[in-house]
Amino acid sequence: MSPTPPRRLRLGMPKRMFSQVLLMQVAIAAGVAVLATGLFLAPLSEQLDDQAMRRALAIAQTTAAQPRLAEELKSTPASADGPVQAEAERIRKASGAEYVVVMNLHGTRWSHTNPAEIGGHVSTDPRSALSGREVMEIDSGTLGRSARGKVPLRDTDGRIVGAVSVGIEYDSVRARLIHAIPGLFAYAGGALAVGALAAYLISRRVQRQTRDLAFSDIAGLLAEREAMLHGIREGVVALDREGRIRLLNDEARRLLGIGDEAVGQRLDTALGEGRTTDVLAGTVTGTDLLTVRGQRVLVANRMPTDDGGAVATLRDRTELEQLGRELDSTRGLIDALRAQDHEHANRMHTLLGLLELEMYDDAVEFVGEVVGDHRATAEQVTEKIHDPLLAALLVGKATVAAERGVALWISDSTLFPDRLIDPRGLVTIVGNLVDNALDAAAGTVHARVEVELRAEGRTAVLRVRDTGPGIPADQRELIFTDGWSTKKPPAHRKRGIGLSLVRRLAERQGGSARVSEADGGGAEFTIVLPEALAEPGLAPEPAPGLTLESAATTVNEESR
Numbered sequence: 001m002s003p004t005p006p007r008r009l010r011l012g013m014p015k016r017m018f019s020q021v022l023l024m025q026v027a028i029a030a031g032v033a034v035l036a037t038g039l040f041l042a043p044l045s046e047q048l049d050d051q052a053m054r055r056a057l058a059i060a061q062t063t064a065a066q067p068r069l070a071e072e073l074k075s076t077p078a079s080a081d082g083p084v085q086a087e088a089e090r091i092r093k094a095s096g097a098e099y100v101v102v103m104n105l106h107g108t109r110w111s112h113t114n115p116a117e118i119g120g121h122v123s124t125d126p127r128s129a130l131s132g133r134e135v136m137e138i139d140s141g142t143l144g145r146s147a148r149g150k151v152p153l154r155d156t157d158g159r160i161v162g163a164v165s166v167g168i169e170y171d172s173v174r175a176r177l178i179h180a181i182p183g184l185f186a187y188a189g190g191a192l193a194v195g196a197l198a199a200y201l202i203s204r205r206v207q208r209q210t211r212d213l214a215f216s217d218i219a220g221l222l223a224e225r226e227a228m229l230h231g232i233r234e235g236v237v238a239l240d241r242e243g244r245i246r247l248l249n250d251e252a253r254r255l256l257g258i259g260d261e262a263v264g265q266r267l268d269t270a271l272g273e274g275r276t277t278d279v280l281a282g283t284v285t286g287t288d289l290l291t292v293r294g295q296r297v298l299v300a301n302r303m304p305t306d307d308g309g310a311v312a313t314l315r316d317r318t319e320l321e322q323l324g325r326e327l328d329s330t331r332g333l334i335d336a337l338r339a340q341d342h343e344h345a346n347r348m349h350t351l352l353g354l355l356e357l358e359m360y361d362d363a364v365e366f367v368g369e370v371v372g373d374h375r376a377t378a379e380q381v382t383e384k385i386h387d388p389l390l391a392a393l394l395v396g397k398a399t400v401a402a403e404r405g406v407a408l409w410i411s412d413s414t415l416f417p418d419r420l421i422d423p424r425g426l427v428t429i430v431g432n433l434v435d436n437a438l439d440a441a442a443g444t445v446h447a448r449v450e451v452e453l454r455a456e457g458r459t460a461v462l463r464v465r466d467t468g469p470g471i472p473a474d475q476r477e478l479i480f481t482d483g484w485s486t487k488k489p490p491a492h493r494k495r496g497i498g499l500s501l502v503r504r505l506a507e508r509q510g511g512s513a514r515v516s517e518a519d520g521g522g523a524e525f526t527i528v529l530p531e532a533l534a535e536p537g538l539a540p541e542p543a544p545g546l547t548l549e550s551a552a553t554t555v556n557e558e559s560r
Contacts, residue, residue: 025202029195033188049147052168053136057149059095060166061134063088063102070155073102073110073162080115087111098146098169102153104162105130113143122165126150129163143167234313235298241308243267243281255314257294275481276300280312290317292500384410385453386418389427394451397434401449404442408434411452416460419533425505426460426532432498433464433525440468440523460532464525465518476515502527 063069072083079085088100088111099113107126112118128135129150137148146167153162235252239245243266253259262270271277276291278284279300289300302312354363378395385391394410401408420426434449441447444467452463471479480503503513511529518524
């Protein structure tokens with residue numbers, strides 16, 4: 001078997017976010033420390049040179065200020081044991097300078113550290129100092145490179161009789177610079193250590209918050225989140241701790257009827273006041289909360305997040321709610337048909353008995369009464385309500401009411417033309433109110449529901465009264481709230497939507513919906529719809545074939 005090849009050491013950026021953040025922060029801290037040290041060292045050399053030159057200049061100024069030095073320069077020759085040399089050496093030793101040179105107007109030395117140089121010409125140009133100017137410079141002479149200061153030497157009359165040149169050994173300046181470097185690096189190292197520790201602590205916090213994911217994993221999660229949010233058929237709304245919208249997916253925009261401009265706004269600003277805002281904000285608590293937004297019935301659930309915000313999900317139950325109402329209507333019709341079938345069987349048995357007893361006149365009279373009752377009900381409705389959809393709805397409701405032991409009465413003051421602009425909307429309103437009235441009146445003594453529908457110009461006014469228990473005054477506004485109901489919900493759907501839809505449909509047309517106490521007890525609902533009717537000369541023509549019989553087929557889709 002061939003030996004296993006050795007693994008190659010692969011260098012590169014680590015994959016984990018913790019390692020990458022730590023490495024980048026340490027590199028930044030090290031770079032800042034090196035840069036700061038370099039920026040500090042660069043001017044330090046110049047500062048030390050300047051300090052040395054100023055010190056040399058100060059010593060030269062002090063020497064030139066000696067009161068006897070100018071007179072001794074003029075009155076004594078240049079010698080190693082002269083008074084000028086003695087005074088210069090005293091100052092040199094006291095100040096720590098490398099040399100103190102006193103010269104005459106010709107540049108001849110009267111003092112020097114090396115006595116052999118006394119009487120000789122200075123090695124650097126003295127003209128600047130002899131002309132009356134003070135000089136600071138770094139230059140080289142007989143004693144090597146030094147920081148120098150030169151000043152003119154004046155007698156008591158202020159005349160220049162010579163110059164004083166003082167030098168500071170430049171090696172001492174460089175030694176101070178070199179001596180400062182270890183301290184600077186110590187400070188830089190300490191700063192780097194503190195920065196590395198801070199970087200480690202920050203990286204650990206990032207590691208905990210990101211759950212030690214790699215950057216590629218986070219990018220993948222973000223891509224998956226975007227795909228999921230915009231692909232699911234549920235609306236998702238994310239809120240921060242201040243109640244501002246920070247995320248909306250496509251379905252939430254569609255269900256709530258808002259756009260991208262809502263992101264960053266508070267809920268009450270983006271949606272306005274109402275139950276939808278209360279549910280999403282958490283003011284109303286619970287699961288599978290019903291709310292109505294526009295013409296949509298929504299189911300909302302809200303889950304708080306660790307940062308104080310929340311995520312709410314929205315489901316569209318409009319179609320399901322409509323199917324549930326159609327199912328309720330279908331069940332009601334089935335019950336009515338079952339009762340009619342039973343009643344029809346009884347009538348047929350009665351008719352058969354009359355025929356067997358050869359009571360033919362009584363049989364004819366009996367059949368006439370049965371047919372006349374149904375015809376009278378339809379004629380009563382169509383004489384007062386000329387819109388075929390509304391007439392068909394009320395004829396059907398009258399049959400259901402009769403089977404439930406409730407008298408459905410069309411008010412004598414009812415007279416409604418066939419000029420509705422939106423007949424389906426009014427059918428929905430009438431159907432919901434009549435159903436609620438039948439539920440309230442059923443089982444009471446002399447149970448009755450009265451419907452009054454009038455046209456006042458272009459305004460439609462609807463009143464529905466019942467003989468039920470009525471609605472307490474403190475609950476007359478609550479009943480129009482989404483999800484509020486005193487009835488037990490059926491298995492397939494929830495209650496508390498019908499009256500909310502009634503008010504919304506009325507307000508959408510600029511109208512109103514209110515409830516009060518009816519005369520003699522019970523509840524009276526009043527709906528006012530301004531401009532619900534077309535002008536008499538512009539009355540909309542009915543669709544082809546839309547008669548009382550054909551309209552009845554569409555009533556079940558709108559009545560609830």
